[in-house]
Amino acid sequence: MTVQRILIVSGTHGNEINPVWAVKHFNRVGKSLIHDIKYEFIIGNPAAYEKGCRYIHVDLNRSFKESENFDQHKNSFYETKRANFLVDKFGIDGSIPCQIAIDLHTTTANMGTSIVLYGRRLKDFCLAALLQNKFGLPIYLHEKDKSQTGFLVEAWPCGLVIEIGAVAQNFYDSKIIDRFSVIIRSLREEIDKLKNNLIELPKELVVHVHQRSIDYPRDEKGDIDGLIHPERINQDWKMIKKGDPLFLDSQGITHEYEGDQFVWPVFIGEVAYKEKKIAMSYTKKEVICSNNQWVYEFESL
Amino acid sequence: MTVQRILIVSGTHGNEINPVWAVKHFNRVGKSLIHDIKYEFIIGNPAAYEKGCRYIHVDLNRSFKESENFDQHKNSFYETKRANFLVDKFGIDGSIPCQIAIDLHTTTANMGTSIVLYGRRLKDFCLAALLQNKFGLPIYLHEKDKSQTGFLVEAWPCGLVIEIGAVAQNFYDSKIIDRFSVIIRSLREEIDKLKNNLIELPKELVVHVHQRSIDYPRDEKGDIDGLIHPERINQDWKMIKKGDPLFLDSQGITHEYEGDQFVWPVFIGEVAYKEKKIAMSYTKKEVICSNNQWVYEFESL
Numbered sequence: 001m002t003v004q005r006i007l008i009v010s011g012t013h014g015n016e017i018n019p020v021w022a023v024k025h026f027n028r029v030g031k032s033l034i035h036d037i038k039y040e041f042i043i044g045n046p047a048a049y050e051k052g053c054r055y056i057h058v059d060l061n062r063s064f065k066e067s068e069n070f071d072q073h074k075n076s077f078y079e080t081k082r083a084n085f086l087v088d089k090f091g092i093d094g095s096i097p098c099q100i101a102i103d104l105h106t107t108t109a110n111m112g113t114s115i116v117l118y119g120r121r122l123k124d125f126c127l128a129a130l131l132q133n134k135f136g137l138p139i140y141l142h143e144k145d146k147s148q149t150g151f152l153v154e155a156w157p158c159g160l161v162i163e164i165g166a167v168a169q170n171f172y173d174s175k176i177i178d179r180f181s182v183i184i185r186s187l188r189e190e191i192d193k194l195k196n197n198l199i200e201l202p203k204e205l206v207v208h209v210h211q212r213s214i215d216y217p218r219d220e221k222g223d224i225d226g227l228i229h230p231e232r233i234n235q236d237w238k239m240i241k242k243g244d245p246l247f248l249d250s251q252g253i254t255h256e257y258e259g260d261q262f263v264w265p266v267f268i269g270e271v272a273y274k275e276k277k278i279a280m281s282y283t284k285k286e287v288i289c290s291n292n293q294w295v296y297e298f299e300s301l
Numbered sequence: 302m303t304v305q306r307i308l309i310v311s312g313t314h315g316n317e318i319n320p321v322w323a324v325k326h327f328n329r330v331g332k333s334l335i336h337d338i339k340y341e342f343i344i345g346n347p348a349a350y351e352k353g354c355r356y357i358h359v360d361l362n363r364s365f366k367e368s369e370n371f372d373q374h375k376n377s378f379y380e381t382k383r384a385n386f387l388v389d390k391f392g393i394d395g396s397i398p399c400q401i402a403i404d405l406h407t408t409t410a411n412m413g414t415s416i417v418l419y420g421r422r423l424k425d426f427c428l429a430a431l432l433q434n435k436f437g438l439p440i441y442l443h444e445k446d447k448s449q450t451g452f453l454v455e456a457w458p459c460g461l462v463i464e465i466g467a468v469a470q471n472f473y474d475s476k477i478i479d480r481f482s483v484i485i486r487s488l489r490e491e492i493d494k495l496k497n498n499l500i501e502l503p504k505e506l507v508v509h510v511h512q513r514s515i516d517y518p519r520d521e522k523g524d525i526d527g528l529i530h531p532e533r534i535n536q537d538w539k540m541i542k543k544g545d546p547l548f549l550d551s552q553g554i555t556h557e558y559e560g561d562q563f564v565w566p567v568f569i570g571e572v573a574y575k576e577k578k579i580a581m582s583y584t585k586k587e588v589i590c591s592n593n594q595w596v597y598e599f600e601s602l
Contacts, residue, residue, distance in 0.1 A: 021528065024551045052575070108469050168409050168469030170572040174531045174549065227322065230475040248475065250325045271471040274353070 003191060003301050007040045007090045007098035007159075008184060012061050012105065012152055013272070014048025015169040019104030019162075022180035037188045040090060040098055044152065047078055052170050054272055055079055061103070062148065064155040087155050099301040100127065101156035102187065104180055107165035108271040110234035113179050115139045116161035117207070118151050122291070123158035125205060126298035129290055130190040131160075131183070133202045138237055140266050140283060141207040148276075158301055166234065169271065194295065201290045208237065208264050208283035215277040217249050225249050228269040228279065236266050239285075247279070304492060304602050308341045308391045308399035308460075309485060313362050313406065313453060314573070315349025316470040320405030320463075323481035338489045341391055341399055345453065348379055353471050355573055356380055362404070363449065365456040388456050400602040401428065402457035403488065405481055408466035409572040411535035414480050416440045417462035418508070419452050423592070424459035426506060427599035430591055431491040432461075432484070434503045439538055441567050441584060442508040449577075459602055467535065470572060495596065502591045509538065509565050509584035516578040518550050526550050529570040529580065537567050548580070 010019035023041050043049055045060045057077035064083050074080045090098045105116075115137050117124050128139055140163075142148070153159030162183055167176045193199045217226035226247035227233075232240075240246075240257050247255040257263070263282040267273060270280075311320035324342050344350055346361045358378035365384050375381045391399045406417075416438050418425050429440055441464075443449070454460030463484055468477045494500045518527035527548035528534075533541075541547075541558050548556040558564070564583040568574060571581075 021551070025553075028551060028553065108472055168472070168572060170575070171409055171469070172528045172570065174528055174534070177528070227473045227475055227478070233475070250322070250329060252326075252329065269473065271469065274471070 002299075003037055003099045005038045005040055005090075005096065005098040005100075006187065007042065007101045007156070009042055009044045009086075009101060009103045009152060011046065011049040012044030012103055013054045013059075014045045014050070015052055015054050015272075016104075016106040017049070017052075017170055018106055018164070018167060018173060018176045019180050020049065021172060022104070022177045022184065025177065025181055026184050035188055037191065039184075039188075040096060042086065042090065044086070044103070045079065045082060047082075054169075061105075061152050062150040064152050065150040083150075083152075083155075086152075091155060092157055099157060101153045101159035102184075103152045103159065103161045105161055105163045106167045106169075106176060107163055107267060108168060109236050109267045109269055110166040111138075111163055111236050111266060113137055113162070113164045113183070116163050117141045118154050119143050121158065122294045122297040123301060124160055125288065125290070126194075126201065126294035127158060128160055129201045129205050129294065130194060130199075131187075132205060133199070134186060134190055135183070139205070139207045140281075141209045141286075143210055145210055145213070147213075158298065195299070201295060203290055205288045205290055207286050207288060208266060209286050211263060211282045211284055213273075213276075213278040213281040214246075216274075216279045217247050217255055219250075224274070226255060226279075229254060232265070232280075233269055236268050237264055239264050303600075304338055304400045306339045306341055306391075306397065306399040306401075307488065308343065308402045308457070309405065310343055310345045310387075310402060310453060311405045312347065312350040313345030313404055314355045314360075315346045315351070316353055316355050316573075317405075317407040318350070318353075318471055319407050319465070319468060319474055319477045320481050321350065322473060323405070323478045323485060326478065326482055327485050336489055338492065340485075340489075341397060343387065343391065345387070345404070346380065346383060348383075355470075362406075362453050363451040365453050366451040384451075384453075384456075387453075392456060393458055400458060402454045402460035403485075404453045404460065404462045406462055406464045407468045407470075407477060408464055408568060409469060410537055410568045410570055411467040412439075412464055412537050412567060414438055414463070414465045414484070417464050418442045419455050420444050422459065423595045423598045424602060425454075425461055426589065426591070427495075427502065427595035428459060429461055430502045430506050430595065431495060431500075432488075433506060434500070435487060435491055436484070440506070440508045441582075442510045442587075444511055446511055446514075448514075459599065496600070502596060504591055506589045506591055508587050508589060509567060510587050512564060512583040512585055514574075514577075514579040514582040515547075517575075517580045518548050518556055520551075525575070527556060527580075530555060533566070533581075534570055537569050538565055540565050 010023045060079040063079045216224040219225040226249040229245035244257045245254045265280040268280040311324045361380040364380045517525040520526040527550040530546035545558045546555045566581040569581040
């Protein structure tokens with residue numbers, strides 16, 4: 001087991017303020033705790049946090065691009081520079097190398113406390129399994145979505161997002177803060193238990209796998225012309241079938257789900273995704289059998 | 302009774318989107334209704350609404366200033382021009398004169414459905430009494446606050462704000478929309494009933510009168526260093542006394558209310574008021590006896 005440092009990023013989106021407070025709280029009550037694994041804390045986007053907005057130029061959590069595909073004109077963006085700074089400092093080859101990155105986010109959707117994974121890295125599965133085992137957290141596995149790439153945790157060998165909601169942007173909520181604090185506190189303990197063979201990974205990991213995102217109904221001018229239907233709002237993680245209501249438009253018409261397959265929508269009505277033209281994302285439930293290889297890969301970090 | 306037109310303004314703050322939708326809805330189901338009193342609908346700040354932010358340059362709902370006190374350099378601001386446009390078009394001497402202005406707002410604070418009055422205009426008391434009588438709405442009477450002036454409805458002979466919360470900025474909530482729709486629908490009906498002597502004003506108007514606003518605890522750098530206390534959040538309109546908790550700071554210390562007099566806090570933790578350094582506003586409860594003069598003044602509009 002060579003995990004020496006875990007990077008905890010809060011404020012990757014400047015208007016998601018509860019994780020920043022949770023870190024402040026942890027640093028007060030927890031920083032005297034001596035432990036083999038060290039936490040490094042950083043505010044992802046301090047300029048946006050200062051202003052209370054999601055980002056300055058572009059979404060920081062879409063700015064950790066592979067260099068070969070990278071659009072050169074974005075080099076002048078604040079978030080591009082900030083992404084480079086974070087990797088140069090805390091990346092696996094950085095000046096303070098961290099093996100794991102945990103990125104703390106909030107959502108206006110009613111996601112509860114949940115985990116977001118990007119792709120199927122076995123190390124991430126191991127870490128997610130530890131947390132799902134401990135807290136029963138649902139997992140959104142984001143993959144095969146070419147329109148959304150460059151996520152922060154992908155720039156580290158292992159990492160995941162903790163996503164908690166519903167909470168409004170820029171609104172402090174002590175219950176949400178408590179939930180982040182519990183996760184931060186437990187992370188090292190769970191890794192320790194695994195290392196000392198005090199726990200086994202659960203046999204199965206239940207994940208909700210991204211299928212596609214859908215936009216709101218729009219009028220002829222392209223403006224949003226539909227609310228999330230009253231029967232759909234706040235119903236994240238719950239299965240829908242053909243004929244179930246999705247939107248209610250300004251004519252009073254209900255727009256229904258027309259697919260033949262069952263899907264589980266997540267990020268329903270997330271305010272920040274309007275600009276991305278996402279009203280919700282459809283997922284499918286998948287059960288992945290756990291595997292000793294997950295632990296080997298994780299322990300070789 | 303000479304009320305001919307009522308101006309209904311939604312989107313005065315561009316990130317308060319539910320009233321805009323309520324108006325859209327009313328125009329669909331209610332525009333065919335013939336009535337002596339005509340509604341004029343307008344989006345207060347269309348540029349900010351487009352962008353999903355509160356304002357472009359300055360708060361539109363603080364931009365309706367008396368001309369003699371007016372800071373000339375603000376003439377270039379989008380909101381200053383917009384305020385002038387609204388008064389020139391819908392003001393009492395405008396091209397489409399409206400006698401009453403109703404400004405629809407949402408708040409992230411748990412205010413429920415409430416009325417905000419600015420000062421003690423008898424016509425406003427009459428209108429507020431009609432609504433309090435019908436719906437039992439609490440009233441926040443904002444007065445004697447030199448740091449906050451230039452509210453939209455003050456530029457009309459009669460007017461008030463309908464303020465509904467808690468709801469997040471930019472988040473559609475069909476329950477909140479329904480509440481605005483009910484008020485819009487009922488307004489003319491209640492005025493009709495008064496005109497036709499079908500109702501009397503209630504004997505008393507209960508108001509919560511603004512006393513002062515308080516800021517969050519701040520650290521030596523001037524940054525906010527305190528949450529609204531878990532026992533205080535969402536407790537708008539509820540009385541507090543000396544020793545009751547207000548904030549919880551990052552050291553885990555509870556900051557208490559230290560005044561000797563009972564107060565009733567409102568707009569607790571309103572996200573948009575952070576930039577105004579307002580964590581909550583204290584009010585005192587006052588009962589005002591209603592008066593025939595209110596109706597005379599209202600009917601002479």
